[in-house]
Amino acid sequence: MMFRLTAILIVLLLQLFLYLRLRSYIIEKRTLPRSAGPVALGLFLFFNIPVPVVMSYFWSLTHLPAWVMTVLMPLFIWHIATFFIALALGSLLLLRLPFVLALRTAMLHPTIRTQVTTMKETPNFQRFDASRRSFLEKGVIGLSAYSFVGATAGAVSSGEFEITRRTIIIPGLPEQFKGFTIGMMSDIHSSIFMNREDMSAYVKEMNGLKTDMIVVTGDFVNSKTEEVYPFAEAFSELQAAHGVYGCLGNHDFFTKNVDMVAKKIDECGVKLLRNDAVKIVKGDSYFNLLGVDDIGRNMQPDEYFAKALAFAKNDQPKILLCHKPYYFQHAKDLGIALTLSGHTHGGQIVFGTVERTPISLAALASKYVSGHYMLGDSNLYVNNGIGYTGIPVRVNCPAELTVLTLA
Numbered sequence: 075m076m077f078r079l080t081a082i083l084i085v086l087l088l089q090l091f092l093y094l095r096l097r098s099y100i101i102e103k104r105t106l107p108r109s110a111g112p113v114a115l116g117l118f119l120f121f122n123i124p125v126p127v128v129m130s131y132f133w134s135l136t137h138l139p140a141w142v143m144t145v146l147m148p149l150f151i152w153h154i155a156t157f158f159i160a161l162a163l164g165s166l167l168l169l170r171l172p173f174v175l176a177l178r179t180a181m182l183h184p185t186i187r188t189q190v191t192t193m194k195e196t197p198n199f200q201r202f203d204a205s206r207r208s209f210l211e212k213g214v215i216g217l218s219a220y221s222f223v224g225a226t227a228g229a230v231s232s233g234e235f236e237i238t239r240r241t242i243i244i245p246g247l248p249e250q251f252k253g254f255t256i257g258m259m260s261d262i263h264s265s266i267f268m269n270r271e272d273m274s275a276y277v278k279e280m281n282g283l284k285t286d287m288i289v290v291t292g293d294f295v296n297s298k299t300e301e302v303y304p305f306a307e308a309f310s311e312l313q314a315a316h317g318v319y320g321c322l323g324n325h326d327f328f329t330k331n332v333d334m335v336a337k338k339i340d341e342c343g344v345k346l347l348r349n350d351a352v353k354i355v356k357g358d359s360y361f362n363l364l365g366v367d368d369i370g371r372n373m374q375p376d377e378y379f380a381k382a383l384a385f386a387k388n389d390q391p392k393i394l395l396c397h398k399p400y401y402f403q404h405a406k407d408l409g410i411a412l413t414l415s416g417h418t419h420g421g422q423i424v425f426g427t428v429e430r431t432p433i434s435l436a437a438l439a440s441k442y443v444s445g446h447y448m449l450g451d452s453n454l455y456v457n458n459g460i461g462y463t464g465i466p467v468r469v470n471c472p473a474e475l476t477v478l479t480l481a
Contacts, residue, residue: 082129085153086122088160093118095163121152138266143466150465151229155221158425162217224425228469235276235460235473237283238445243481244391244411245451248359251480256393257285257314258476260416263325263461264305265296273308276460280312280475287316287354291416291457292323292368292397294339299331306342313343316354320344321365323397323417325463347395349378351385362386364410365395375401379408399442399456406452412478413454420444420458424470432471444471 093114100110128149132138181187193199244251257280262268280288290309295301312318322336329335336346345352347365354363364386366378379394379401386392391411399415421434421443436443447454458474 078129082126085125085129085157088157089118089122091164092156092160121149121156124149125153132266135266137269143267147229150467151222151225154225154228154423154465154467154469155218158221158225158423159214159218163214221425224469225467228423228467231472232462232467233272235279235475236458237279237475237477239477239479240446240455241479241481242412242446242453242455243451244361244393244453246389246391246411247361247480248356248390250356250359251361254287254356254480255283255285256414256478256480257283257288258291258414258455258457258478259288259460260291260397260457260474261293261323261419261459261461261463262290262305262309263293263296263459263463264301265298265461267466268296268461270304270308273305274311276473276475277308277312283475283477285314285477288312288314288318289363289395289414290318290320290344291395291414292321293325293416293459293461294320294323294344295329295335296325296461296463297328299329299334301329302335302338306338309339309344310342316356318344319352319363319365319395320346321395321397322346322348322367324368324370327368327370347382349381351382351392353390361391361393362388363393363395368397369401375404379404383408398440399447399454400440402442402447402449402452402454405454406449410452413452414457414478415442415454416457416459418443418456418458419461419463419468420456420471420474422463422468422471423465426470434471 096114097111100106100114128146177190181190194203259276259280262273262276264273294305309318320339322332326332326335336348340346347363349366351362351364353360362385364379364382366375366382369375369378382394383392392409393412393414394405394410395414396405397415398417399413402413402415405413418436418440421432421436424432424434426433430445431437431441432443434443442454442456444456444458447456455476455478457476458471460473460475462468
């Protein structure tokens, strides 16, 4: 309940900030029609009055008709676009703040205040100020257009996915496992936004890839225990010659009945590795597949890893299933050859990329957001997932099925 109230408050405060900025602009821009103010107020009320109802009521639903999603999509698009606009404008204000404070402090001195006032009245300064305002105005208009176009495109293409193929070099890999393929899925988030039919379609696609083994790296459900039943129905069809394995994610623990969720996942054919390990055997060779439960706040990752490693006391290569990618350095230090993770959704809402790092909220929590990373000889692969957190939209970050070929 507290999380929901906090989320609603943050959304509404961002909307209030953006509305006040727009209202200030409308007042200053005297060339706009008198109806601009009421229209802006009407838009903000229209898209924000439903927010508390949607964010509170939807939390308890387990099924949502398709037509409701269609009706609500403009609401989702509005909040994605305006969130990014508010974030950008807020960042600009924070960057300006030190200079504004310094100038206002300096102007407390009468001589400096007189000089600044005189300078502002000169034609050169007024031309510069007009040019600056015009540049900022065009920039904000461009930013707004980009945000709404991007959010709309993301909403339209949310059902799309990519199949990513990567070759991963594993030091000491037995010859019999060269060319061995691992199909990877993550962050299913069984919910009103990911129903049984959706999940069955992804299962069919993954089965069609015919990989030797399949792993699912957590967040099977979104937040409720009953969401595991449609998941189990769909994923009972998932098959691979060397088995289907998984680890639990943070959302699986949000259910408060994680053992029941884990039991149903196991029963449907996804073998959960809960701080333990198994040997994947081919002929007379094998490698170790380890899995750990989601590592929550104030918990020590080494304790989880130690329990799993206790089941793999040998010198054969070790592959780890760990929902969050945050612990890659720990895994590397413990001799893990390959860590498979999810959690980040690849950013889900991505507004660009800087040197491989997606510009998204996920990048604030970890530098490992999407794709293949290396520390020395140790590998990490972070899957984008197929489900959603919060709003059922992806922007510049399609859902992903991964095929990893060991070499």
